[in-house]
Amino acid sequence: MELQFLGTGAGQPSKQRNVSSVALKLLDELNEIWLFDVGEATQHQILRTNIKLRKVTKIFISHNHGDHIFGLPGLLSTRSFQGDVGPITIYGPSGIEEFVRTALKVSRTKISYSIRFVELAKSGLICEDKGFRVYTEQLDHRIPSFGFRVVEASHPGELLIDKLAQYNVPNGPLLGKLKNGEKVTLADGTVLDGKNFLGPTKPGRIVTVIYDTRSTPSIARLAKDADVLVHESTFAGDEQKLAHDYYHSTSVEAAKIARKDNVKLLCLNHISARYMGAKGKKLEKQAKKVFSNTVLVNDFDQINIPMKGSEK
Template identity: 80%
Template sequence: MELQFLGTGAGQPSKKRNVSSIALKMLDEINEIWLFDVGEATQHQILRTNIRLRKVTKIFISHNHGDHIFGLPGLLATRSFQGDVGPLTIYGPSGLEQFVRTALRVSRTKVTYPIKFVVLDQGGLIYQGQGFKVYAEKLVHRVPSFGYRVVEDSHQGELLMDKLAQYNVPNGPLLGKLKNGEQILLADGTVLDGHDFLGPDKPGRIVTIIYDTRSTPTIAKLAKNADVLVHESTFAGNEADLAHSYYHSTAVEAAKIARDNGVKSLYLNHISARYLGAKAKNLEKQARKVFPNTNLANDFDRVEIPMKGENDE
């Protein structure tokens, strides 16, 4: 599982940061890529990566402001040229489908695959399948805005070969049955139950993505125990009043969420164009005083999210 930032800027593109989009690559797990927001020129950003649009099966949109959705029509059109790509599901607030359908109709763009829209209202569990669950919760912005929490199902523990050694179980189907938690019968009549030879389950990984919002208690629900929290940080820590008035958050507010909710790593995203160079790094410095494992996200950064070990909580 890997995150790749395709656009980390707020409001408008700049020379260093395109507008909002993040790819969650789950190629090893389910051979799919999910996108979170599709700002203008997202497909151009994708051309500079190894992402293939045919692998994109789900798109999650936080809200309907232009810097988060203007790239959708073009990306959907280009996906039609990728061969037999299969269906696509788009999750987002009311009005999103109208925007997409209108853009495609007026431009006389023919999309060669089915698109399903899932309209979000209050939140909760919005997807379950293939070993993953996705939750959405309403945030606080000028327009309806949603944050997302992707939760991987737990993985079965490893087969304890040292514990099995005394039984001389041959390699092959019998070991496979034990690993599946089944019972087997050995040649000497011994019955072994696979559950007795499996280590503890390994908890799945959690990724939380928070775009435009004021600081609100709902974020904590989404961020709890996340392996990676991506949080909008449009303003510096000393501009909390300004951030509140614009319905946004500060880097320090993001760090407090990470600190207070057992997050492993925080990535500051959705950075205002006013913060360039050292000023942008200062956002990271401010946040690290609150939550040390904070990183300033930049376009094309890749974040590997490893499987949790048996000793991880």
């Protein structure tokens, strides 16, 4: 599991930061990639990565402001040229389907695959797929805006080979069944229960993505115990009133959420153009005083999210 940031700026593109998009790479787990928001020129950003559009199967849209959705029609069109691609599902607020279908219709763009839309209207579970669940909560922005929490199912413990050694279990299907927690019968009639030869269950990973919002209690429900919290940081910590007036958050507000809700890593994202270059470090420095494990992300940064218990 890995995050790659395709656009980390707020409002408008700049030479340093494109507008919002982040990819959750689930290649080892599902052989899929999920996108969270698709700002203008996201497909151009993808050209500078190893991401293949045919691997993109789900797109989650936080809200319908242009810097979060203007890249959708072009990306969907280009995906049609990637060979035999499968269907795609777009989750987003009311109006996102109308936007996409109107853009494709007016431009007479033909899509070679089916697009399914899931309208976000209330909090709760919105997606359950092959061991992953995605939850949403409504945030506090000028228009309906949603945050996302991706939860991976727990993984069975590792097979305790040393504990099995005395039974001389041959390599092959029997070991596979034991690893799955099943019962097997050996050639001498001995019955082994795989559950007795597995290490502790490994809890799944949690990734939370919070785009445009004021500070609001619903963020905590999404961020609780997250391995990675990607949180908007449009304004500096000493600009709380300005952030509130514009329905955004500060770096310090993001850090307080991370500290209070037992987050492992905070990624500051959605950075205002006023914080170009070295000025962006101001946001990171302020947040680190509250929550030390904070990083200010840049376009194309990659964050590996190891299995719990295997962190190096």
